[in-house]
Amino acid sequence: MIRTTPARPVSVEAVFPELASYRGLTTRLHPRPGRPGMHDSHVGGPMLWPEDESWPVCREPHRPETEGYAPDEIRSARASGAWPRSRPWSGAGAPGEDGPVPFTGLAQFFRRDVPGLAAGPDGADLVQLLRCPFTHGPHYERRYLLRWRQAAEAERADRFLTAAPEVPVLRWDHDLPEPCVLHPEEVDTYPWAEDDTLPAPLIALIDAWDDAQSAEHGRDALSYQGDLSIPPGWRVGGFPSWASTGPMDITCASCSAAMRLLLTAVGDEMDAGSHSWAPLEDRDPSLRGKESIRWSASVVTPTRLRFGRDRDLHVFTCPADPAHPPQWVLS
Structure with a gap:
């Protein structure tokens, strides 16, 4: 069975046209027992x-x-x-x-x-x-x-x-x-918005939008990091998430080149803050929103693994020479 990520609750580039030039691709792996x-x-x-x-x-x-x-x-x-x-x-x-x-x-x-x-x-x-x-x-x-x-x-x-x-x-x-x-699936992804991952004026716009969403919708508010930028779960390529550590510069110990994200390994495929990414095939079509998700272990924690204290394990490799030692970052 395939896994299909729902369309984002709002069009990312309609809300933030400036993000069009930063759009990337990540492959969600959707592991299931x-x-x-x-x-x-x-x-x-x-x-x-x-x-x-x-x-x-x-x-x-x-x-x-x-x-x-x-x-x-x-x-x-x-x-x-x-x-x-x-x-x-x-x-x-x-x-x-x-x-x-x-x-x-x-x-x-x-x-x-x-x-x-x-x-x-x-x-x-x-x-x-x-x-x-x-x-x-x-x-x-x-x-x-x-x-x-x-x-x-x-x-x-x-x-x-x-x-x-x-x-x-x-x-x-x-x-x-x-x-x-x-069940690999390519989806659009956008950079984490903090520090210098994006231009400061764009991050300010994103923060203001998040604040307005929170003021209007409370606990049901959308957020850029949780709903629009980076999907949760095991994935290949794309952008790293920095929820625990804040953004980090990852450089190759052998040649000082900026390293690229090879893959991300995680314990949870989603949580309450990222439920909008839950695949359509893991939902009850008769229900809507968070209530539609089948919150079973095979959907939420299919691999049964944990990394650090429920963090993301990012594996970085050197684009100049993939034979250089990788870097392992918990964030």
Whole structure:
């Protein structure tokens, strides 16, 4: 089934003609629980991984833990609609003390499936996103990894890894992704309006419009950030959202070039402030507005993942040389 974003509640460029020159495209991925295969673009499914290639591991020290959740018990609990039970940590010390920790595969995207997905090093057209399942340091930092591939070359492998290695216990149940199929859809998008993301006079117009909407409509007011600029959820390309941090200049550590947004990974596909973006296929056609949305876990939190304290994870790459190290930004 496709997913279709409703028309914006008002025409963005009719309200703000100045935004026409800033219009961009983003691809909403619309992950929904399913049974993706290794040759599909997905979140949480099996990776296209040649069997003779080592699975990546994290060798850094990890935070000590006292309890957690077994992956199979998480899966069973989700299937029955229950919450998994935590259990004491299986080891005597910190995770990783007895050896390296295998990364968890979060997602993979083929350019053939996802419009707007930027090419990787040497024109690579398959990108795989992985995360260390444990936290690091006093602020619970996470470690991420991008693996780029030439899809045709990878698919010619004689044998493939059928099951990625995983740790026996996870600290949080939301560290295990739910296998999701994708429904890519390109939509118009406009920059976040704060600081110098747009000219100051235009931001002032947007702020004044937001204030007028709030004064007239109260809790039901539209807002530029919530309804007109950047859609919520997993997406590729477009503009970064900066709700938690405010706008940041992201430059390449290798060459100082301004980096571009490759993809955004999130925990929620929408919330009360962004409900106008909910796809038509996830609504009850007999109802209107927020009340029409089917607020189920498969629609709101389909991947079951979280990033930081419910933030957006932006992955930036270098347009001058995609082989330069990516940057990971929680905002």
